[in-house]
Amino acid sequence: MAWDFETDPEYQAKLDWADAFVREEVEPLDHAWPHLQFVPLDGGRRKAIDPLKQRVREQGLWATHLGPDLGGQGYGQLQLALLNEILGRSSWAPIVFGCQAPDTGNAEIIAHYGTPDQKKQYLQPLLDGECFSSYSMTEPQAGADPTQFTTSAVRDGDHWIINGYKYFSSNAKTASFLIVMVVTNPDVSAYKGMSMFLVPTDTPGVIIERNVGLFGEPMDEGTHALIHYDNVRVPDSALLGGGEGQAFAVAQTRLGGGRIHHAMRTIGLAQRAIDMMCERVLSRETAGSRLADKQFIQGYIADSYAQLTQFRLFVLNTAWKIDKYNDYKKVRKDIATAKVIMPTVLHDIAWRAMQVHGALGVTNEMPFLTMVHGAAVMGLADGPTEVHKVTVAKQVLRDHRATDDLWPTEWIPRKEAAAKAKYAEYLELEVGNL
Numbered sequence: 001m002a003w004d005f006e007t008d009p010e011y012q013a014k015l016d017w018a019d020a021f022v023r024e025e026v027e028p029l030d031h032a033w034p035h036l037q038f039v040p041l042d043g044g045r046r047k048a049i050d051p052l053k054q055r056v057r058e059q060g061l062w063a064t065h066l067g068p069d070l071g072g073q074g075y076g077q078l079q080l081a082l083l084n085e086i087l088g089r090s091s092w093a094p095i096v097f098g099c100q101a102p103d104t105g106n107a108e109i110i111a112h113y114g115t116p117d118q119k120k121q122y123l124q125p126l127l128d129g130e131c132f133s134s135y136s137m138t139e140p141q142a143g144a145d146p147t148q149f150t151t152s153a154v155r156d157g158d159h160w161i162i163n164g165y166k167y168f169s170s171n172a173k174t175a176s177f178l179i180v181m182v183v184t185n186p187d188v189s190a191y192k193g194m195s196m197f198l199v200p201t202d203t204p205g206v207i208i209e210r211n212v213g214l215f216g217e218p219m220d221e222g223t224h225a226l227i228h229y230d231n232v233r234v235p236d237s238a239l240l241g242g243g244e245g246q247a248f249a250v251a252q253t254r255l256g257g258g259r260i261h262h263a264m265r266t267i268g269l270a271q272r273a274i275d276m277m278c279e280r281v282l283s284r285e286t287a288g289s290r291l292a293d294k295q296f297i298q299g300y301i302a303d304s305y306a307q308l309t310q311f312r313l314f315v316l317n318t319a320w321k322i323d324k325y326n327d328y329k330k331v332r333k334d335i336a337t338a339k340v341i342m343p344t345v346l347h348d349i350a351w352r353a354m355q356v357h358g359a360l361g362v363t364n365e366m367p368f369l370t371m372v373h374g375a376a377v378m379g380l381a382d383g384p385t386e387v388h389k390v391t392v393a394k395q396v397l398r399d400h401r402a403t404d405d406l407w408p409t410e411w412i413p414r415k416e417a418a419a420k421a422k423y424a425e426y427l428e429l430e431v432g433n434l
């Protein structure tokens with residue numbers, strides 16, 4: 001009976017090392033250099049952060065999402081999930097451990113579909129943590145439905161000319177290259193007529209029109225670019241996937257384990273909120289007792305613990321299934337479900353933690369509003385919750401069948417009649433004994 005919730009001691013030792021390392025060495029980076037994770041390292045930042053990356057490499061924990069052929073350790077998704085839970089405490093941690101989105105997904109794409117030249121030019125610097133990349137898919141007029149994209153590439157001899165607009169291309173302003181999804185054949189279905197190109201950001205015609213900021217960031221100083229591709233000329237060799245029409249197949253590769261890692265990082269963050277909530281309610285007195293002694297507040301603690309524990313077990317079970325089946329398609333329903341649950345769990349827990357901190361909770365001196373805002377972002381980035389719910393529902397329905405009977409299969413009068421017929425002999429005996 002193999003159903004075990006324990007981590008083997010050797011890997012647990014690595015997790016313990018990572019936990020202490022993140023708390024002591026990495027979390028302070030969030031305060032020393034906030035919001036600079038995706039700005040190429042230089043000066044003091046390079047001097048501080050390069051040695052930290054080296055310590056992660058020495059532990060065999062650098063870029064662990066990669067397969068052994070690319071320098072990774074070949075850890076399974078369950079092991080990666082447990083590591084990512086620790087990394088979720090700090091926004092610098094994924095950078096220091098070489099596993100930050102969107103670069104992880106982009107690296108997976110190039111590893112999977114890149115030619116040897118593309119790998120040399122784009123993949124290796126990415127894996128070395130020496131450059132950043134951007135995924136340029138969403139357009140101003142369409143996001144959740146890629147069949148509405150209009151940015152196009154037209155063949156010109158052995159080159160392609162890209163024209164159109166892309167929106168919310170995260171980190172484009174500091175990225176070395178973009179992976180761009182465009183229409184190459186408008187005469188066939190979007191699923192066959194779209195292609196992916198690798199485009200260096202300094203290619204003439206790549207114009208960042210705005211760097212859209214999220215709530216609280218200064219106007220036009222954010223990290224989500226509105227990009228005008230204005231007659232951008234790229235060679236045939238910039239095509240990804242071995243030819244035209246491969247965009248959807250390539251895009252699927254990005255999803256890999258990324259959503260599970262993200263869910264576990266969210267769990268790490270939500271646990272931090274619970275820790276802060278507990279500390280506060282044990283420390284603060286009002287109306288004759290500690291906050292921790294009020295039943296309202298105990299309800300917050302219990303609800304938060306219950307919500308997080310359920311979600312954590314669900315995500316770990318999903319990671320375990322990925323390892324077991326080694327086939328993401330078989331676990332699609334659960335991966336989409338994790339994406340659906342994630343924003344609500346973080347929102348609810350962060351909101352309660354904020355509330356028990358009173359006025360201090362809503363200031364910029366505590367991290368709660370950032371967490372609540374992060375939850376809202378999670379309901380959109382990588383596809384809106386509604387779209388993932390549709391995926392879940394379709395997958396669930398696939399395991400069920402309609403009945404052509406007027407009454408449902410579980411209609412009690414019929415079941416009762418069948419049960420009485422099945423056990424008639426014994427039922428009669430009982431009546432006889434009365």
Ligand SMILES: Cc1cc2nc3c(=O)[nH]c(=O)nc-3n(C[C@H](O)[C@H](O)[C@H](O)COP(=O)(O)OP(=O)(O)OC[C@H]3O[C@@H](n4cnc5c(N)ncnc54)[C@H](O)[C@@H]3O)c2cc1C
Nearest residue numbers: 135136137138142143144168169170380381382383384386
């Ligand atoms: C922080 C952040 C980072 C991002 N990074 C990137 C990036 O790096 N690269 C990139 O290409 N994109 C990126 N995006 C864009 C993201 O992928 C899109 O926002 C997302 O796909 C939704 O597209 P949209 O914003 O155009 O909303 P729309 O497609 O207009 O949808 C708006 C709303 O309509 C509803 N809706 C949509 N479809 C359905 C449906 N089928 N059924 C029911 N309701 C529906 C939902 O409520 C949805 O929120 C990022 C977004 C955010 C917030």
